[in-house]
Amino acid sequence: MSEKKPGLLQYLGQAWLVLMLSVCFGAALAGVERFTRPKFEQNVKDFIARRLVEMFGPGTTTAEPTVLAVQIEGRDRKVRCYPALRDGRRVGWGIEAEGKGYDTLLLVIGVDEQVKQLKGYRVITSLETEGIGDVIEKDALFMKQFEDKDAARPLEPVAEAAPAEGNQVNTRTGATYSTTGVVNTINDTLAAVREKLAAAAKEGP
Amino acid sequence: MAEASLPGAARRFRYGILDDNPVYRQLLGMCPTLAVTASLGGAVTMAGATAFVLVMANIVVALLRNRLKGHLRILVFTLTIAAFVTVVDRFLAAYMFDMSRKLGKYVPLIIVNCIIICRCEVCASRQPLHVAIADAFGQAFGFLFGLISIAVVREFLATGGLLGWRLPGWVGWTVMKGPAGAFITLGVLIGLVNWLSRRKRR
Numbered sequence: 001m002s003e004k005k006p007g008l009l010q011y012l013g014q015a016w017l018v019l020m021l022s023v024c025f026g027a028a029l030a031g032v033e034r035f036t037r038p039k040f041e042q043n044v045k046d047f048i049a050r051r052l053v054e055m056f057g058p059g060t061t062t063a064e065p066t067v068l069a070v071q072i073e074g075r076d077r078k079v080r081c082y083p084a085l086r087d088g089r090r091v092g093w094g095i096e097a098e099g100k101g102y103d104t105l106l107l108v109i110g111v112d113e114q115v116k117q118l119k120g121y122r123v124i125t126s127l128e129t130e131g132i133g134d135v136i137e138k139d140a141l142f143m144k145q146f147e148d149k150d151a152a153r154p155l156e157p158v159a160e161a162a163p164a165e166g167n168q169v170n171t172r173t174g175a176t177y178s179t180t181g182v183v184n185t186i187n188d189t190l191a192a193v194r195e196k197l198a199a200a201a202k203e204g205p
Numbered sequence: 206m207a208e209a210s211l212p213g214a215a216r217r218f219r220y221g222i223l224d225d226n227p228v229y230r231q232l233l234g235m236c237p238t239l240a241v242t243a244s245l246g247g248a249v250t251m252a253g254a255t256a257f258v259l260v261m262a263n264i265v266v267a268l269l270r271n272r273l274k275g276h277l278r279i280l281v282f283t284l285t286i287a288a289f290v291t292v293v294d295r296f297l298a299a300y301m302f303d304m305s306r307k308l309g310k311y312v313p314l315i316i317v318n319c320i321i322i323c324r325c326e327v328c329a330s331r332q333p334l335h336v337a338i339a340d341a342f343g344q345a346f347g348f349l350f351g352l353i354s355i356a357v358v359r360e361f362l363a364t365g366g367l368l369g370w371r372l373p374g375w376v377g378w379t380v381m382k383g384p385a386g387a388f389i390t391l392g393v394l395i396g397l398v399n400w401l402s403r404r405k406r407r
Contacts, residue, residue, distance in 0.1 A: 014277065018277060018280055018284065021281060021285065025284065025285075029288060032291070032295050032296075036295045036296060039300065040295070040298045043302035103310070125298075125306060126309070127309055127310040
């Protein structure tokens with residue numbers, strides 16, 4: 001004779017504590033997120049302001065970001081673009097870009113006002129493995145490759161040993177996922193925001 | 206095991222710091238122990254974050270211990286620990302942004318820190334609230350002691366100083382900044398702790 005399968009009520013009787021805890025913790029975490037989010041965003045903004053000085057030179061300041069609604073890899077995203085200002089005039093943008101290396105990456109990409117020239121990138125947060133994937137924020141030579149590249153065309157990742165020409169970027173052996181992830185993140189984000197930012201540049205400050 | 210035969214609050218607290226020290230005796234939580242002890246600041250922050258999660262998880266589990274079902278207990282522990290780790294992670298990102306960037310993935314990895322799930326299983330799910338709290342504080346101080354001792358040795362040898370102060374003329378041992386330095390320091394300190402304990406027993 002086959003055993004009677006437990007019903008929904010029996011499952012609920014077993015799991016009520018887990019379900020209740022999930023709901024309570026979920027609500028509490030939503031509250032924590034709501035409380036800490038503004039401060040975190042301010043931290044990111046301050047961080048980006050410091051990185052814009054590195055990419056655009058001393059005296060660069062920033063202001064409230066322009067938020068663009070775009071599609072990246074088929075998903076609706078809101079991309080914050082911070083203006084890089086010098087003497088009150090906009091000289092470029094710091095674009096907050098989310099992508100994937102070995103894990104989630106959050107970058108700021110520096111481009112000139114017309115989105116024609118890359119000024120570089122900096123890592124805001126990343127969970128890449130220390131000593132391996134973290135070359136994306138510690139290897140100065142890798143990061144320097146992105147400076148002055150053509151922002152109107154996609155970057156092309158090539159192996160570390162291969163000679164890099166034009167818009168090619170040498171990835172790093174042993175950290176291929178992370179370094180290619182940076183290139184892909186920059187390509188995807190610029191492709192999504194290029195036209196809108198260039199249009200904003202034509203409209204003036 | 207009958208509750209009466211288990212150690213009381215004072216013994217649990219003392220065991221966590223010395224006899225059952227998570228770093229030197231139980232060899233638990235090795236991932237943060239090796240990864241974030243290159244500097245004293247990172248080590249203290251990690252120990253503080255772990256202490257918060259440890260204490261809160263032990264409190265919740267001790268309060269629920271009579272309602273826990275045996276086959277679901279690990280799920281409840283993990284759910285509780287993950288919730289408090291997320292709280293710590295968000296607060297670090299909001300109020301200690303640079304440290305949060307420096308510690309990176311090691312804060313979310315507290316979720317799988319065996320010290321916490323071990324204390325939930327060994328103490329909080331079996332003993333009353335006050336014992337669970339004493340146990341959590343004991344283990345937290347023990348972990349803090351472990352991380353600080355390793356970080357002091359590594360930071361001093363790597364930079365010739367601590368917390369900004371520098372010994373003039375010191376040539377830093379670069380190896381101490383990396384994983385090799387972490388393993389060497391941990392091994393030497395475990396050896397030293399074992400030697401001291403044997404000497405004390407004799």
